[in-house]
Amino acid sequence: MDAREQEKTKSLDANMRVPVNSDSDLEWHSPLRAPFRITGLPWLEQDGVYRRLPVRPNHPLRPEVDRLANFTTGVQVRFRTDSPKLFVRVGLADKAVMYQMPATGQCGVDCYIGELGDQRYVNTARFDMAATEYESVLYDAFPRQMRDITLNLPLYQGVKELWIGVTAGSELKEFPDFPSTRxxxxxxxxxxxxxxxxxxxxxxxxxxxxxxxxxxxxxxxxxxxxxxxxxxxxxxxxxxxxxxxxxxxxxxxxxxxxxxxxxxxxxxxxxxxxxxxxxxxxxxxxxxxxxxxxxxxxxxxxxxxxxxxxxxxxxxxxxxxxxxxxxxxxxxxxxxxxxxxxxxxxxxxxxxxxxxxxxxxxxxxxxxxxxx
Incomplete structure (x- = not known):
């Protein structure tokens, strides 16, 4: 299916379109800074990048493993906010390329709301599959109340940049700690x-x-x-x-x-x-x-x-x-x-x-x- 046919298909169902963000009332935050908590990256404090193995490992890696270590599977961003809106802005290392896997799994970010043991799925980022950068809404009309947020990062692509967008003036707090650091x-x-x-x-x-x-x-x-x-x-x-x-x-x-x-x-x-x-x-x-x-x-x-x-x-x-x-x-x-x-x-x-x-x-x- 060529690009024109894809656009025709999207035009049949508004839910399949990639929305354009026209919201200017957002504040953007890097999850690399407090109060955000990132899990699944043991060397994040040392290297400061979204990578699952150290940037300079003291044991040699095969090139294939070295490249795959940049894919953010299992990486989560956790925080609390009372924002009625939640957006993400993502810069990827590359675009979606796998034939047997949805682009949302390869390159998307999905959102869960709730405390540990009671987290419920809300939405997944929508984006142009040919793009390496995108901005997407995860929710945009919720009542203003404090929520525990967990974002799951892309499974099969590297993340070069990530920003979290919330309504201006919203509170941001730390996600409650796990019972242990293990x-x-x-x-x-x-x-x-x-x-x-x-x-x-x-x-x-x-x-x-x-x-x-x-x-x-x-x-x-x-x-x-x-x-x-x-x-x-x-x-x-x-x-x-x-x-x-x-x-x-x-x-x-x-x-x-x-x-x-x-x-x-x-x-x-x-x-x-x-x-x-x-x-x-x-x-x-x-x-x-x-x-x-x-x-x-x-x-x-x-x-x-x-x-x-x-x-x-x-x-x-x-x-x-x-x-x-x-x-x-x-x-x-x-x-x-x-x-x-x-x-x-x-x-x-x-x-x-x-x-x-x-x-x-x-x-x-x-x-x-x-x-x-």
């Missing part, structure tokens, strides 16, 4: 990264962050989570971990690489965090497995490698290591839970989060962070 770290593939969620809030680490009152940090590296020792060293540098989730099976280039990388990764992390729970999650089912016995058997073999590794390390004395079989995370109708036969749809991500939540609650209970 964090849940999630290392994994494009599924951890958020492909193909329709909007940022539907990636499974972001869904879990609305249920569990603790900071989540997403180390999803689409197609490039290969269990490299360099990543184990970098993740070990994140202070105050409450839990590490390893969900990278689908990106390893071979069975032998999985056998070698998993105990090595865990061993490196254990050097600095000997008592932090580690949860190894095996891969979800792919749609083709219903017809492709080789694909099904390959996943089963990788699952057994991980299970056996975890059991062996537990027997060797690692009491805080756990395995979760991801085969049934999507449910019996798993074929209908993906956007492209591989990556979950919003339904798929919702099921993953719902299945993992009780496991995480149990593993985090000893920290007295989460009430059952």
């Amino acid at each position: 964090k849940v770290l999630v290392y994994g593939t494009s599924i951890t990264h958020g492909a193909c969620a329709s909007r940022p809030g539907m990636a499974y680490p972001n869904i879990l962050s609305r249920s569990l009152p603790i900071e989540f940090v997403s180390f999803g590296f689409s197609g490039n989570a290969q269990g490299e020792p360099e990543l184990a060293h970098l993740l070990a540098q994140v202070d105050d971990p409450a839990l590490l989730i390893l969900d990278y099976e689908a990106n390893v280039p071979s069975m032998q690489r999985l056998r070698d990388s998993l105990p090595e990764f865990i061993g490196i992390y254990r050097e600095r965090h000997p008592g932090v729970p580690i949860l190894v999650v095996s891969q979800i089912r792919m749609a083709r497995e219903a017809f492709d016995e080789g694909a099904r058997n390959g996943r089963e073999e990788r699952k057994q490698i991980q299970r056996a590794t975890v059991e062996r390390l537990i027997e060797a004395g690692d009491a805080n290591l756990h395995f979760f079989d991801g085969s049934d995370l999507l449910g019996a109708d798993y074929q209908d839970c993906t956007a492209d036969g591989i990556h979950p749809s919003d339904l798929g991500y919702s099921r993953i989060a719902k299945s993992l939540e009780p496991v995480l609650r149990e593993l985090l209970a000893f920290e007295f962070l989460i009430q059952s």
Whole structure:
């Protein structure tokens, strides 16, 4: 469909148009300054940029991982305001380019209102898919009262600039603190990264962050989570971990690489965090497995490698290591839970989060962070 046909389609439904902001009664604020709180960026205070790994890591990164670290999946901006209007102004590193994922998930910002445990979706930014800069309204006619705001940043694009627009004279306050400074770290593939969620809030680490009152940090590296020792060293540098989730099976280039990388990764992390729970999650089912016995058997073999590794390390004395079989995370109708036969749809991500939540609650209970 060319640009003219796209415009014709938009003209049929006003709700599909990109609104033009004519509101001049706005004050713009950078979330890099108080009272805004940004989560999901452990090196933000050090580097001052929207990047999930350090700008100058002391362990070398493959170019692919280095680039993906600039994508803001799992990053959230939290604050309180009584503003009747809320806008965002975003400068992206590039435009939307993925065929199987909505532009709203790749490059959009979505908004939730409410306190921890009771956050409700409001809206997603609307913008020109061909643009690398946009300004969008998230709400514009609410009563003036204090609200807890959570913004989820783009899953598959870098953010160069971000500004929050509120009605002039509105109050801005800090979002209430989490019960603890500890964090849940999630290392994994494009599924951890958020492909193909329709909007940022539907990636499974972001869904879990609305249920569990603790900071989540997403180390999803689409197609490039290969269990490299360099990543184990970098993740070990994140202070105050409450839990590490390893969900990278689908990106390893071979069975032998999985056998070698998993105990090595865990061993490196254990050097600095000997008592932090580690949860190894095996891969979800792919749609083709219903017809492709080789694909099904390959996943089963990788699952057994991980299970056996975890059991062996537990027997060797690692009491805080756990395995979760991801085969049934999507449910019996798993074929209908993906956007492209591989990556979950919003339904798929919702099921993953719902299945993992009780496991995480149990593993985090000893920290007295989460009430059952």
